[in-house]
Amino acid sequence: MxxxxxxxxxxxxxxxxxxxxxxNNFYVSCERVFDPRLRxxxxxxxxxxxxxxxxxxxxxxxxGIKMGAPWFxxxxxxxxxxxxxxxxxxALYGLLSNRVMSILRDMAPxxxxxxxxxxxxxxxxxxxxxxxxxEMRARVLQWTHxxxxxxxxxxxxxxxxxNHIAKKSLKCQGxxxxxxxxxxxxxxxxxxxEVGQVWGVGRRISDKLSRMGILTVRDLKRCDPDAIQDxxxxxxxxxxxxxxxxxxxSLEEVAPPKKQIMVSRSFGELITTEEELRExxxxxxxxxxxxxxxxxxxxxxxxxxxxxxxxxxxxxxYRGARVIPLVTPTQDTRKLIAAALTGLSEIYxxxxxxKKAGVMLTDLVGQDIQQEDLFAxxxxxxxxxLMQVLDTINKHHGRGTIAMAAxxxxxxxxxxxxxxxxxxxxxxxxxxxxxxx
Amino acid sequence: MNTPIPNAILRSxxxxxxxxxxxxxxxxxxxxxxxxxFPSPAEDYIEKELDANELLVTNPAATYFVKVSGQSMRGCWxxxxxxxxxxxSITPRRGMVVVAVLDGEMLVKQLDVGSxxxxxxxxxxxxxxxxxxxxxxxxxxxxxxxxxxxxxxxx
Numbered sequence: 001m002x003x004x005x006x007x008x009x010x011x012x013x014x015x016x017x018x019x020x021x022x023x024n025n026f027y028v029s030c031e032r033v034f035d036p037r038l039r040x041x042x043x044x045x046x047x048x049x050x051x052x053x054x055x056x057x058x059x060x061x062x063x064g065i066k067m068g069a070p071w072f073x074x075x076x077x078x079x080x081x082x083x084x085x086x087x088x089x090x091a092l093y094g095l096l097s098n099r100v101m102s103i104l105r106d107m108a109p110x111x112x113x114x115x116x117x118x119x120x121x122x123x124x125x126x127x128x129x130x131x132x133x134x135e136m137r138a139r140v141l142q143w144t145h146x147x148x149x150x151x152x153x154x155x156x157x158x159x160x161x162x163n164h165i166a167k168k169s170l171k172c173q174g175x176x177x178x179x180x181x182x183x184x185x186x187x188x189x190x191x192x193x194e195v196g197q198v199w200g201v202g203r204r205i206s207d208k209l210s211r212m213g214i215l216t217v218r219d220l221k222r223c224d225p226d227a228i229q230d231x232x233x234x235x236x237x238x239x240x241x242x243x244x245x246x247x248x249x250s251l252e253e254v255a256p257p258k259k260q261i262m263v264s265r266s267f268g269e270l271i272t273t274e275e276e277l278r279e280x281x282x283x284x285x286x287x288x289x290x291x292x293x294x295x296x297x298x299x300x301x302x303x304x305x306x307x308x309x310x311x312x313x314x315x316x317x318y319r320g321a322r323v324i325p326l327v328t329p330t331q332d333t334r335k336l337i338a339a340a341l342t343g344l345s346e347i348y349x350x351x352x353x354x355k356k357a358g359v360m361l362t363d364l365v366g367q368d369i370q371q372e373d374l375f376a377x378x379x380x381x382x383x384x385x386l387m388q389v390l391d392t393i394n395k396h397h398g399r400g401t402i403a404m405a406a407x408x409x410x411x412x413x414x415x416x417x418x419x420x421x422x423x424x425x426x427x428x429x430x431x432x433x434x435x436x437x
Numbered sequence: 438m439n440t441p442i443p444n445a446i447l448r449s450x451x452x453x454x455x456x457x458x459x460x461x462x463x464x465x466x467x468x469x470x471x472x473x474x475f476p477s478p479a480e481d482y483i484e485k486e487l488d489a490n491e492l493l494v495t496n497p498a499a500t501y502f503v504k505v506s507g508q509s510m511r512g513c514w515x516x517x518x519x520x521x522x523x524x525x526s527i528t529p530r531r532g533m534v535v536v537a538v539l540d541g542e543m544l545v546k547q548l549d550v551g552s553x554x555x556x557x558x559x560x561x562x563x564x565x566x567x568x569x570x571x572x573x574x575x576x577x578x579x580x581x582x583x584x585x586x587x588x589x590x591x592x
Binding site for chain 2: 036037039040099102103139142143144145425426429432433434435436437
């Protein structure tokens with residue numbers, strides 16, 4: 001797919017150029033936006049339940065902290081090196097991601113948001129792509145205080161590689177165009193990068209490749225895609241073609257509609273009673289159905305599951321799950337809760353220490369392409385209006401202002417542990433950042 | 438292959454407000470009147486209610502709300518407890534009220550430049566000192582204050 005460039009038009013068929021913009025250490029960078037004390041010091045953001053490091057500042061990486069390292073193994077750095085940990089604040093990260101993506105969208109003729117912190121952009125036909133890349137970096141940094149790197153090349157896989165180079169090489173200053181090199185320069189550069197850095201080449205594949213003597217990106221680029229397809233897979237063959245500059249992956253401008261919505265959490269502490277488990281599940285269904293309505297979708301199937309802690313070998317291990325088909329597609333929280341609780345009552349076993357539970361809504365259909373079942377009662381107008389009111393109130397007054405009574409009003413032990421979570425700077429008036437006047 | 442993608446599609450958001458969708462079971466044949474002939478002359482005059490965001494938030498991707506504590510900026514109409522609107526896309530200039538980061542602290546001050554070109558953070562209250570930014574300090578202009586919101590009464 002080729003776009004009509006907004007910049008100056010170079011020729012009738014300008015050479016294809018794609019940029020990958022990637023936020024540096026995104027979650028940590030988000031935490032730093034509103035808390036400047038976190039600048040220039042080691043910071044990690046921890047996973048749900050404050051388990052493991054899921055984002056690390058450069059200073060934390062320099063201390064040798066690995067991705068996924070459990071917090072209890074890192075705590076000693078608090079005293080020795082001033083390491084700071086934050087619980088993940090996904091609401092904040094999502095809102096800042098929206099800002100970054102909307103700034104980039106306005107700077108290029110086409111965009112595919114690839115993940116919360118990465119976006120592909122169409123650069124074909126831009127007269128000075130490197131200058132535009134630098135401008136993207138500067139603008140995102142000034143407007144959101146999030147540092148990003150920009151890599152550009154003729155295919156997505158090459159752009160991802162260019163981004164890696166932009167990040168690692170100080171000379172690039174965060175922006176790099178792989179197509180600006182001569183073939184000899186490119187060979188020399190790719191000969192220095194390990195094959196495992198290529199997009200889609202995981203640990204297992206890179207081990208197998210290195211046993212075949214394919215150690216660097218240059219080695220892989222020189223392979224014959226057909227031979228790779230025979231020995232590995234069509235996916236890796238495509239990767240090789242992409243490295244050679246033959247585009248196999250298109251830019252998907254419109255995000256495909258969601259296929260499922262899942263809400264699950266580990267509990268702050270192990271829970272045992274069915275009542276507590278029911279409260280947690282009701283809470284998750286409430287969240288999931290909010291998401292469902294936001295996307296304008298209806299679910300036809302619900303899955304509910306609960307399991308014990310697999311890392312506590314001394315506990316009796318149990319995993320239960322139930323899939324419940326819904327008679328007609330629905331987005332009504334009450335119907336979904338009823339279905340989830342029916343499922344839960346079937347899987348609940350007394351005497352188990354439950355660590356995690358969740359719900360998944362699948363078989364999603366658009367709310368406007370619904371088929372009426374002759375015998376079933378689908379969502380009425382009244383139900384839709386009630387759900388709208390519920391969503392509006394919770395949006396304006398904070399999540400959980402109005403909830404289903406079954407979600408329990410007493411202390412909720414199953415709630416995610418978020419001891420170290422930063423305030424909702426961008427979404428709650430009561431939690432605004434304070435500046436000293 | 439070469440068809441340009443209309444911007445409207447690239448920019449369409451996947452989230453459609455529930456309120457704007459048609460009721461699922463309306464019968465299309467009778468659901469609405471189909472305008473035929475001349476369009477209604479009134480349509481040109483339909484106006485929207487005023488929206489404070491249009492006034493305060495001209496660049497949503499770069500605008501933040503920040504709460505102020507302290508009285509050092511009284512003279513610039515920024516008082517303790519006020520909320521300021523901060524636009525980070527504006528290029529800082531002398532005399533502007535800014536949110537600045539200095540060694541990990543977030544400050545609201547008036548920006549000035551000293552004789553040697555060093556940034557000065559000035560209060561607008563005689564009881565507070567001017568801060569001279571020294572070399573080696575971690576200093577950053579975080580954004581420019583475009584509005585200060587002072588509550589006069591509770592509704």
